[in-house]
Ligand SMILES: [Ca+2]
């Protein structure tokens with residue numbers, strides 16, 4: 001084997017490994033800290049992000065009525081409020097626009113798009 005062939009083989013092996021790594025991490029699609037609920041101003045977890053570990057009755061202006069994708073990276077377990085309900089008005093008013101289950105990542109949702117103003121953690125949807 002020539003040196004050129006060895007290098008080519010090594011590069012191919014590295015490429016194969018990188019490809020395998022990419023495929024094996026679908027849960028990491030959305031960049032959202034563990035224990036947090038995240039919302040982005042654009043679809044597919046793009047644009048400005050807001051994240052919360054607790055409830056918020058009055059979202060900041062950059063995300064209120066701007067939310068276009070969502071991810072629930074909350075901690076799950078017995079007796080833990082691990083679902084997130086988003087509401088169309090402040091202080092959990094109006095109607096529920098979307099409910100995000102534990103570990104769920106929602107890249108887009110026409111009904112909930114640009115309508116969230118508050119959210120609360122809940123036991124279920
Ligand atoms: Ca938006």
Ligand SMILES: [Ca+2]
Pocket residue numbers: 065087088089114115116117
């Ligand atoms: Ca709204």
